[in-house]
Amino acid sequence: MSMTDPVADFLTRIRNGLTADFDDVEIPASRLKIELARILREQGYIEDYEVGPSRVGDVIRVRLKYTEDRRSVITGLERVSRPGRRTYVNSREVPKVLGGMGTAIVSTSRGVMTGHDARRTGVGGEVVAYVW
Numbered sequence: 001m002s003m004t005d006p007v008a009d010f011l012t013r014i015r016n017g018l019t020a021d022f023d024d025v026e027i028p029a030s031r032l033k034i035e036l037a038r039i040l041r042e043q044g045y046i047e048d049y050e051v052g053p054s055r056v057g058d059v060i061r062v063r064l065k066y067t068e069d070r071r072s073v074i075t076g077l078e079r080v081s082r083p084g085r086r087t088y089v090n091s092r093e094v095p096k097v098l099g100g101m102g103t104a105i106v107s108t109s110r111g112v113m114t115g116h117d118a119r120r121t122g123v124g125g126e127v128v129a130y131v132w
Helices: 006-019 031-042 115-121
Strands: 024-028 046-053 058-064 077-079 103-108 111-114 125-131
Touching: 006 024, 006 031, 006 058, 006 077, 006 125, 031 046, 031 058, 031 103, 031 111, 031 125, 103 115, 111 115
Parallel strands: none
Antiparallel strands: 024 058, 046 058, 077 125, 103 111, 103 125
16 A cells, blocks of 8 residues: 555544554554644543554554443544645634534644644644544
8 A cells, every 4th residue: 555645544544443443553653643643642532652663663552542331532533634635724714623522633833733722823734634
């Protein structure tokens, strides 16, 4: 599989892990993907993550999060900006996900942050993904 969109791959591996009821998934590490994992943890969508060596480069081991009755905490993950079609917004256009119930992840000049933080900081950027 060619890795034309590592972020889509990151989201898909998490999605598949949840569907298969896995406790954790391993994803090839990159700076951006580590930032995505950090935001997912901060927002309570995943239990935790750690970065460690694998046979080829580093991997992010993401510990998935479920409710008491083993339902996934994440109900949806959507890639927004794609390599072929980038989506940029200014701070006033940062989208709200599910009326504020979900989280937009935005890559800004000040780092990767939630849409909420981007609006508060007054920065726009590339809308990487939606999580809810």
